[in-house]
Amino acid sequence: MATSKIKKGDTVRVIAGKDKDKEGKVLSVDRKNGRVIVEGINMITKHTKPSAQNQQGGIINQEGPIDISNVMYVVNGKVTRIGFTEKDGKKVRVAKATGEVID
Numbered sequence: 001m002a003t004s005k006i007k008k009g010d011t012v013r014v015i016a017g018k019d020k021d022k023e024g025k026v027l028s029v030d031r032k033n034g035r036v037i038v039e040g041i042n043m044i045t046k047h048t049k050p051s052a053q054n055q056q057g058g059i060i061n062q063e064g065p066i067d068i069s070n071v072m073y074v075v076n077g078k079v080t081r082i083g084f085t086e087k088d089g090k091k092v093r094v095a096k097a098t099g100e101v102i103d
Helices: none
Strands: 011-014 023-030 035-038 043-048 058-063 071-075 078-080 082-087 090-095
Touching: 011 035
Parallel strands: none
Antiparallel strands: 011 023, 011 071, 023 035, 043 058, 071 078, 082 090
16 A cells, blocks of 8 residues: 555544544554544444443443545645655655645
């Protein structure tokens, strides 16, 4: 798979699926399967048994993974594609819409 352009901590907008047009922060990226977990997006219910961490057990809500192709990076409230360029001998991400360096 090609280089992942979305990283943990990025703000993204969902562009397809049941949560279309919602925004959130990326909590984790699964590069192998091409999926991301976004804060507050694709909420699922999980039935858990009582354990040392969760004595009560029961039903909990948590974020489920969504395909990385269904999210776009947000810069200044506007979605944009991401490109790469070299700055001072270092490869950096660049927002295509504004041309500004992301990191």
